[in-house]
Each structure stands twice: as structure tokens, then as C-alpha cells.
Amino acid sequence: MPGSAIDARGLARRFAEVNALAGVDLGVTCGEAVAVLGANGAGKTTLLRLLATLLRPTKGSLTLFEQPLKDGGAGARRRIGFLSHASFLYPDLTPVENLKFYARAFGVADADDRVDEVLDEVGLLGWRNRPVRTLSRGLEQRCALARVLLHRPDLLLLDEPFNGLDADSAAMLTAVLRREHARGATILMATHDLQRALESCERGLILSRGRIHWDGRLAGIDELQQVYSASARAS
Amino acid sequence: MSGLLALIGKDLRIELRTKETLASLLLLGILTLLVLSFAFEPGSEARGDAAPGVLWVAVTFAAVLGLNRSFAAEREND
Numbered sequence: 001m002p003g004s005a006i007d008a009r010g011l012a013r014r015f016a017e018v019n020a021l022a023g024v025d026l027g028v029t030c031g032e033a034v035a036v037l038g039a040n041g042a043g044k045t046t047l048l049r050l051l052a053t054l055l056r057p058t059k060g061s062l063t064l065f066e067q068p069l070k071d072g073g074a075g076a077r078r079r080i081g082f083l084s085h086a087s088f089l090y091p092d093l094t095p096v097e098n099l100k101f102y103a104r105a106f107g108v109a110d111a112d113d114r115v116d117e118v119l120d121e122v123g124l125l126g127w128r129n130r131p132v133r134t135l136s137r138g139l140e141q142r143c144a145l146a147r148v149l150l151h152r153p154d155l156l157l158l159d160e161p162f163n164g165l166d167a168d169s170a171a172m173l174t175a176v177l178r179r180e181h182a183r184g185a186t187i188l189m190a191t192h193d194l195q196r197a198l199e200s201c202e203r204g205l206i207l208s209r210g211r212i213h214w215d216g217r218l219a220g221i222d223e224l225q226q227v228y229s230a231s232a233r234a235s
Numbered sequence: 236m237s238g239l240l241a242l243i244g245k246d247l248r249i250e251l252r253t254k255e256t257l258a259s260l261l262l263l264g265i266l267t268l269l270v271l272s273f274a275f276e277p278g279s280e281a282r283g284d285a286a287p288g289v290l291w292v293a294v295t296f297a298a299v300l301g302l303n304r305s306f307a308a309e310r311e312n313d
Contacts, residue, residue: 090245090249090308092249092252092253093245093248093249093252097245097248101241101244101245104237104238104240104241105238105241105242107237107238
């Protein structure tokens with residue numbers, strides 16, 4: 001039986017007067033692919049940043065891979081790949097230089113080969129030696145995806161990963177996600193796109209006003225559209 | 236240790252490429268030395284005694300500026 005990847009109990013986060021997350025209970029087993037859906041301001045990004053250990057919860061507890069986060073998450077972070085709105089790339093460095101830096105930071109053993117491998121995987125070999133600041137938004141997003149995959153993380157946290165991608169790049173990302181899922185990685189993907197959620201994930205949850213409004217298996221677009229609309233009306 | 240070396244190498248590579256911080260550091264260092272030198276009488280004995288302190292003040296100010304620039308690059312991604 002697969003172990004637990006995420007066990008969140010009463011997870012809450014407050015920014016000044018705003019309750020971005022108001023008590024989320026979430027359990028995700030290893031190898032699951034979960035789509036996090038919800039309107040703007042529902043708490044999707046805050047949830048992912050808490051799970052990525054980039055934010056500390058105001059209340060509640062978080063356990064990743066059956067290890068409570070007592071050390072602030074430094075140990076768990078090695079097993080996480082987080083694709084955020086920010087690319088976490090240095091614009092004056094090339095994709096190769098960025099990835100080699102992250103490979104050393106994560107202690108990737110076969111760094112040079114692995115960098116070429118992930119650049120090839122995201123179709124960025126032709127742009128490998130151009131500074132990131134000269135890349136388009138879509139190409140930068142691909143490079144950020146390469147950074148996420150670099151250290152072969154067990155948990156992929158993806159915040160709107162399809163943003164800025166053209167049709168070919170989006171298809172590439174869907175293929176990458178399927179490969180990672182088949183490899184056994186756990187995936188949590190925040191998105192507004194219900195169709196993309198269905199293509200890449202088997203489970204979905206809908207956040208509304210910082211709480212989980214619906215959590216279930218993703219079956220078809222019609223059913224998902226219904227629960228999504230009901231959630232939007234409720235909020 | 237490897238992570239620290241990677242971090243230093245990355246910062247140096249960026250700086251050698253852009254030379255943004257280096258120019259600011261040099262300007263700040265020169266200005267600090269110049270302004271502090273006005274505080275002493277030309278040719279006085281006190282000026283020679285204060286020189287090492289003035290130099291260290293300039294180095295410290297420049298280091299703080301460099302550190303802030305380095306942190307700012309990381310914050311942009313936060």
C-alpha cells in the first residue's frame with residue numbers, strides 16, 4: 001500500500017486581515033495526481049506555497065512523506081519540485097548555468113548529463129546557451145519546468161503550469177506530467193483549466209474561500225463543470 | 236559546503252556578466268573615502284592615524300551594499 005505523501009490537518013494561513021486558507025484537511029497518498037481547482041483568491045497558491053514549505057502555517061500541522069516538518073522543511077524540500085508563478089531562475093544566466101547551479105544545490109550526482117536530459121525533455125536544447133532574460137515567457141516557463149524536474153522530486157507542486165505555454169508546449173507539459181506520474185511521482189497541480197485537470201489528474205479538489213469545497217475522483221468534464229459551477233455560486 | 240560554493244560561484248558569474256554591483260561598490264567606496272578625508276586637516280598626524288579606520292568604514296559600507304544586492308536577486312523570485 002502506498003505511503004502518505006501529504007497529511008495536512010487544519011492548515012490555515014492568514015495575511016493581515018485576510019484568511020487565505022481557513023483550515024484545510026488534506027491527505028494525498030504517494031503516486032496520486034491531484035488537481036487543485038478554484039476561482040481567483042480561493043487559496044490555491046497559498047496551499048501550494050505552504051506545502052512547498054515556503055510559507056509557515058498560522059494554524060494546523062503538515063506532514064510530508066510521514067515526516068512532521070520540525071526543521072522548517074529543509075529535509076522535505078529536497079523531495080519537492082515547485083513550479084510557481086515566479087520562475088526561480090536568474091535572468092542573467094543561461095538555462096544551462098541556472099540548471100547546473102540548482103543541480104549542485106540539490107546535490108544531483110550526474111549533474112551535466114541530467115541537465116542535458118531535462119533540457120531535451122522540455123525541448124529547450126536549442127536555447128541552452130541564451131540568457132534567460134532573452135527567452136520568451138513560454139520558453140522561460142519550460143526552463144522553470146526543467147528546474148523542477150532536475151532533481152527527480154517525489155512531489156511535484158505546480159501552480160498554473162500551463163500559463164504562457166502555446167499548444168505544442170502545453171502538449172509537451174501534459175506528456176511530461178504523465179511520465180512523472182508513471183514514474184511514481186505525486187502531483188498537485190493548481191489550475192483554472194478543467195480540461196487540463198482531467199487530462200493530467202485522477203483526483204480533484206475545489207477550493208473556495210480557503211476551504212475545500214469538493215474533493216473527489218475526476219470522471220468527466222460535465223460532472224466537473226457542475227461541481228465547479230456550484231462551488232463558484234456558493235462562494 | 237558544495238551548496239555554498241555553488242551559491243558563491245553563481246553570484247560571481249552574474250556579477251562578472253552584468254558588473255552592476257561592482258560599479259556601485261567602487262563609487263560608494265571612493266565617495267566614502269573622499270567624504271571622510273574632508274573631516275581631517277590636510278597633512279595632520281590624525282589623518283594618518285585615522286586612515287585604517289576610514290578604509291574599513293568604506294569596506295564595510297560597500298560590503299553591506301553588496302549583500303543587499305545579492306539578497307534582492309533572491310527576493311525577486313520569492
